[in-house]
Every structure is written in C-alpha cells, then in structure tokens.
Amino acid sequence: NAGVTQTPKFQVLKTGQSMTLQCAQDMNHEYMSWYRQDPGMGLRLIHYSVGAGITDQGEVPNGYNVSRSTTEDFPLRLLSAAPSQTSVYFCASSQAGQGGYNEQFFGPGTRLTVL
Amino acid sequence: RKEVEQDPGPFNVPEGATVAFNCTYSNSASQSFFWYRQDCRKEPKLLMSVYSSGNEDGRFTAQLNRASQYISLLIRDSKLSDSATYLCVVPYSGAGSYQLTFGKGTKLSVIP
Numbered sequence: 001n002a003g004v005t006q007t008p009k010f011q012v013l014k015t016g017q018s019m020t021l022q023c024a025q026d027m028n029h030e031y032m033s034w035y036r037q038d039p040g041m042g043l044r045l046i047h048y049s050v051g052a053g054i055t056d057q058g059e060v061p062n063g064y065n066v067s068r069s070t071t072e073d074f075p076l077r078l079l080s081a082a083p084s085q086t087s088v089y090f091c092a093s094s095q096a097g098q099g100g101y102n103e104q105f106f107g108p109g110t111r112l113t114v115l
Numbered sequence: 116r117k118e119v120e121q122d123p124g125p126f127n128v129p130e131g132a133t134v135a136f137n138c139t140y141s142n143s144a145s146q147s148f149f150w151y152r153q154d155c156r157k158e159p160k161l162l163m164s165v166y167s168s169g170n171e172d173g174r175f176t177a178q179l180n181r182a183s184q185y186i187s188l189l190i191r192d193s194k195l196s197d198s199a200t201y202l203c204v205v206p207y208s209g210a211g212s213y214q215l216t217f218g219k220g221t222k223l224s225v226i227p
Binding site for chain 2: 033035040041042043044045048058090103104106107108109
C-alpha cells in the first residue's frame with residue numbers, strides 16, 4: 001500500500017492565484033483531514049471529512065474549500081492565495097468510527113509558499 | 116479551542132540519558148491521548164497511545180494523570196535516532212465528530 005500520498009511536494013504561488021492540493025489514500029479509511037503546520041504552532045485542522053460526500057470545517061477553514069467525492073481522494077482548494085497561507089500542509093486519514101481516536105496516517109506534506 | 120501545552124524545549128541530552136516531557140491539556144472530558152513523533156521536515160507518526168493510567172513500549176513510557184490533566188513521556192537510554200520533535204495530541208469530541216488538538220511539540224536532540 002502507498003498509504004497517504006500528497007501532490008505536489010513543493011509549490012510557489014503568487015498572491016491571488018488558486019490551486020488544488022491533492023491527497024489520496026489507499027487504506028479505505030473513511031476519516032480524512034487537512035492540517036497546516038506553521039513555525040511555533042501546532043498542527044491546526046483546516047477541514048475534515050467523515051466519509052464520501054460529508055465534509056466539515058476545522059479550526060482554520062477560511063480561504064480553503066474541500067470536497068469528498070470518493071473515499072480515496074480529499075483535495076484541498078486554495079481559492080485566492082495569500083501570503084498568510086504560506087505553510088506546510090498535511091493530509092491525514094484514519095479508520096472510521098471516532099476518527100480522532102484512531103491512529104492518524106499522515107501524508108508527506110506539501111510545502112507552499114505564497115509570494 | 117481546547118488547549119494542549121507542552122514543555123518548550125529544546126532538550127539536548129547525551130546518549131544513554133533519560134529524558135521526560137510533560138504535556139497539559141484543558142479538556143477534562145478527554146479519554147485517550149497520543150504521542151506522535153515528527154522528524155525534521157517529515158510527517159508526524161504515531162509513537163504511543165495512552166488510554167488508561169499509562170503505557171510502556173520498550174524504552175518509552177507514557178503516563179497519564181487525569182486529576183492534574185497532564186501526560187508525560189519518558190525516554191530511557193536515549194539513542195541518537197530518538198532526535199525528533201515529540202507532539203502531544205488530545206482528541207476532543209464536538210458536534211458529532213472527533214478532532215485532534217496538537218501541542219506545539221518538544222524538540223529533542225540526543226548528542227554523542
């Protein structure tokens with residue numbers, strides 16, 4: 001199994017550009033989530049999904065959209081990039097049922113810089 | 116927002132030393148707790164889960180004190196390969212789902 005994969009690994013955007021960060025998992029996990037990690041801060045939850053067709057906001061959702069059309073994929077869209085969105089983005093998945101209580105499997109991360 | 120606070124670190128210890136990290140949490144309803152390890156520029160990976168008073172796995176021991184709302188991680192006989200950032204993670208439930216609150220992490224450097 002590949003586990004959780006993320007693309008791209010690195011990205012540089014200009015302010016105002018939009019883009020989609022891809023996340024896929026092959027473990028048939030129902031629970032998927034997106035985090036951002038900034039220096040001096042813990043990982044912060046952006047959006048999460050408890051199954052295909054179901055998404056909800058986390059702690060820092062502004063400026064981001066998600067959708068979950070399949071169990072495997074959970075893309076994160078930046079609508080209009082801002083320098084404050086410069087960060088490392090991690091996608092994670094876990095088994096269903098009390099998602100936060102099960103082991104989270106993280107992807108390798110996407111390092112995004114917004115100029 | 117539920118808070119999770121960790122020792123600020125960094126901890127610089129010699130090989131073979133014993134080192135302990137503490138983590139305090141604010142959500143008294145939390146029932147399970149986790150320590151994740153994150154290597155430099157890598158993703159976090161689960162190190163240990165703590166569901167009752169504590170858990171031990173080889174050189175690693177996690178203890179839970181519910182009355183004082185803190186969790187500790189003890190590493191005995193430190194190895195160079197233990198150098199990493201250790202994240203304290205507390206799930207909390209709300210609005211019918213379960214989410215995680217991550218501490219900012221404690222950086223450990225084991226020196227020869």
